[in-house]
Amino acid sequence: MAITAAGVRTAVAVTNVVKIYGSADTAVHALDGVNVTFTAGQFTAIMGPSGSGKSTLMHCAAGLDTVTSGSVALGGQDITTLSDRALTRLRRTKIGFVFQAFNLLPTLTARQNILLPLDLASTKPDQQWFAQVIDALGLADRLNHTPAQLSGGQQQRVACARALLPRPEVIFADEPTGNLDSRSGAEVLAFMRRSVDDLGQTIVMVTHDPVAAAHADRVVLLADGQIVGEILDPTPATVLDGLSRLGA
């Protein structure tokens, strides 16, 4: 799982980001001066106790939420100054999402769900690439089913395909295996791993599960809205160790 030292490129750079919810006496410092970079072609896991700001960090890095101060650069472009409209357009092709609750549109078939971001950007999918993704996810015979006709694992695989198809700069996944049994979870993680290794995809994943985190190249530890450590080439044991040290 080594990364080639040559040609290291930063996909997302988070610099001095502060996120405060509410105001005055009820203010919550969800992020308190976070500095972190996500290298292109790398699989990064974010871990930390509940309420430590993992989701907030992801939302800010993905341009879904505004930051109180600091900056976020995506592929070298500062996105904190972009308008809502520009951000939305950016999300269509530059950012992929995988959610804990799958978040497929119930009215659309699997195929339509997968093609949704490209449809929104009015671009045609690369047929060969589409076939490759579908094949890798084992969804070929499920494309015309609606989400209600799919199992949780299948739904999450559809969500993965949806995130991957536009070849985004980065895919953010917030607890993608949180609603899955261990086998389905392992399948999704294996797929993510492969898309990093074989396709050079950049993935940032929030997880509570040390085993899931062990699929990543690097684990970033977050506590009370600050980066408190990182683990390279994690294994379940080293992750558990790192987490337990946070608690101490």
Next chain:
Amino acid sequence: MLRVALAGLRARKFRLIATAMAIVLGVGFVAGTLIFSDTAKAGLYDSVARFGRNVDVVAQSDEASALAGPAFDPTILDAVRGVDGVAAASGRMSHRLPVLDQRGKLLGNAAKPGTLVFFGDEPSLRPFDLTAGRLPAARGEAALETKTAERGDFAVGDTVTVLDATQGRHPLTVVGIVGCGSAQAVADDAVVLVTEADLAAIAGETGYYSVVATAADGVSQRELAERIRAALPATPERDLRVSTGKDFRFDLVNTALTQFEAFLYILMIFAGIACVVAVFVIYNTFTILIAQRIRETALLRCVGADRRQVFGAVLLESVVVGLLGSAAGFALGVGIAYGLSQGMGALGLVAEHPLVLTATPVGASLLIGTLATLVSALVPALRATRISPLAALGTVAVGPVQGVRRRLPRIVLASAIALAGTGLTVLGTRQDGISMTPALLVIAGGVLNFLAVLVAFPLVVGPLIAAIGWLPGRLLGMPARLAVANARRAPGRTAATTAALMIGIGLIAAASVATATVKATVDRQITTNYPVDYMLRTGIQQRTAASAGLSVGLPIQLADRLGADPAFSVVARIRSETTTIQPAGGLDNGGEFRLASFEPEGLAKLPAIELRSGSMADLRDGTIIVSGDTPVGAGRTVGDTVRLTTASGLALEFTIVGLANGYIAAADALISWSDMAALRQHQTDNMIFIRAADGVSPVDSRTALLAITDDYPLAAVNSVAEVRAEITSVINATIMIITGLLGFAIIIALIGIMNTLSLSVLERTRESATVRALGLTRGQLRATLFAEAMLMALVGALVGSGLGLLYGQIATGVLFPGITMVTSVPVGQLLLQIGLAATAGVIAAVLPARKAAKASVVTAMADG
């Protein structure tokens, strides 16, 4: 459980506001109509009652109405004065005579050309109040009724002219203005108050149509009526009715009310339609609310609530909403009634009167509103009881996509209803005769077919939306396609939402088609029956003239002078007479049959009258050409005999030699010129058809025409172009009034769309956030909702228009039996209506769309 229900209400108050709005509008219309009705009746009573002011007993002819009737000879007044217990008595006279305005034109209308009145010298028994000047005291003086003076722009000191039975002119000086009050009786008449001597001189009559009396102290109305009845026995030549002042006032109000009540019934029908639409909206809201509350309800069931309690909680909620909505609706109704009575009062259609608030409208509003809400909530409440406690355990991450359950029973039921509806409709169109039965059958058939559409609608609404949404999907891309998918996801919900709009739009479409068809038919009749440029008619209806014994024909010199003018190439005289067809039984107009006749020289110059069968050449003495489109003509053929009697009792027999299309010169049949001459006492013309000579411009021919007709006040000039324009404006006004009355129903339906959408937006919070995260802009999210609303409105409008189109045509066919209608589909108007409905749908989506677009992506995602 009561606390749970009330807490639920408080928590969802915003979602229930739309429900309440539907009730408020529906009840508002009902309450407004009821209060307006009470107010207008009170105003009517007040004004009509002036005729009965201080009247304790009235003696009148059996057929006497307020302002006209056969006269008693003058000695009757002395006889009444002589009765013991009479404190004061007055004789009332009136006579129908044409009244001219200051330019010498008829001031009244064709049905009420004017009335000369004298109400006696007893001040306490005068049925009017002096508002300016003084009362006529000498011959040659007159006072005008307020509305008459207004219409003719008369002031004290001006001169008003009255024409006598032979069209002699009697100029009178206006010395005063009096208010008679009664809106119905005097509003469109021209009422001139004169001295008894003048009335006798101008009308040539000296009798009274009624005698009114005031009782002396201590004598009751009933007692005095008895005494007067004893003193004035009815004789064969004098049918007499003596009634108490109380009964007299009651009768006056009732007579005035019958016309007015028809209008109130129509208002009530439209209020009822608004309520039906409101029921749809309320039903739909409750259904959606129950669907959204499945988890909550299941939880209640888990912790021990039984089905009855769940049912009760939903009903309780509906009753509270219904009561609050009805109360607000009543308040709105007060406003509506105020607006109506002010507006119609200003137009002189009702007497002005302060609002009358009785308990009935209050009770009716609360009852109707609450019951409507309760009934609408029944099915949703039943559905709530079927929620299994297990549903509390399921995880529902995204809004539900509901299919249509029980397809087959739905198809069977819809087909059965449609079959019955179509059967009734066909039965209605097959029936002939002029009774109301065919129309009622067709209406019942239409209602049934509409119900069939309702039952089947959830099955077809999805494909319809998909079909209609295809083009926007291609043009607008993803947002429109998402809208189509969303509109299709809950067919039952979409069906109920659009059905509410369907009712209003359908009725408007039906009215549009019906009026367009009537217009086209009348247009054709004008072109074929009046192949001329101008038509001169007498300004007074024949029936009116006949009952008043007026000679109102156009003097024969008029046509002579026109014929001598080179501006005109054709001047054709037409004479007509009203007769009764024998046997008259079974005909709703009492067998009234109008005959017309053309002067042969004029007829020769006119284009040939098209006949359905037979030949114009056969029209000679003893033969007749009957209009084949009229109820009388239908079913007769050439060779049949027509038996008629004239007003003077003469029996006539004609042989049919031809059947014409439509009416001919506004008559049911044509006879020969010499036969007509034999029928009539007055040798005057009733109509003159005029064609301008070639090369004479419309302006020039009109000027030439008016130069001559100015000398004949009773000659009304109609240009055929004007008649067309007039019909068009009447038809446009009809459509506007119907659209206005249906406006309530449509607004309620739009509230339904808004309501469904905002509830759907709530339900789809997470989905909206997801698509926003995936790259849908705020604008596109709004567009999605606009498109969804537009699709629903379009489906409702299209299906409604389709049904309306069909039934509008069928209904016109049935309402005018025997007449070959020229079917006309006002395509532009229908498309405009559909377009407006779609636009209104988009407007209804503004608030829900704003709400959806405002939600932050992150918080929406966090919502479970």
